[in-house]
Amino acid sequence: MAAVRYDSFAQFYPWYLTQHENRMCRRAHFLGTSSAIAGVAQYIDSLNPWWLVVAVVTGYGGAWIGHFFFEKNRPATFGYPWYSFRADWVMYWQMLTGKLSW
Numbered sequence: 001m002a003a004v005r006y007d008s009f010a011q012f013y014p015w016y017l018t019q020h021e022n023r024m025c026r027r028a029h030f031l032g033t034s035s036a037i038a039g040v041a042q043y044i045d046s047l048n049p050w051w052l053v054v055a056v057v058t059g060y061g062g063a064w065i066g067h068f069f070f071e072k073n074r075p076a077t078f079g080y081p082w083y084s085f086r087a088d089w090v091m092y093w094q095m096l097t098g099k100l101s102w
Helices: 009-018 022-044 050-071 079-094
Strands: none
Touching: 009 079, 022 050, 022 079
16 A cells, blocks of 8 residues: 555545556456446346445455456555545546546
8 A cells, every 4th residue: 555645636546547557457447337337227226225235346346356366456445445436436437438548
């Protein structure tokens, strides 16, 4: 984990991207986040709360697989849970719109 403590998201996000340099890690994040979105959509459609469990498990699972197997580092969520959650969505949007390769 970084020795620096980040006081703002603007400071944190560039460091966050350095923790996601491996393309397979970013792809695992993208797939996990996409699956989490699908789980939330299924919950809204069915009101079955198990879909929220699916959303959380697949969302974080994809990210953690990316870190442990491809990036070989510790997920930022362990040290910065809220910044990391927000950063994942920013990174997802940047990959979706082509501003960041995936």
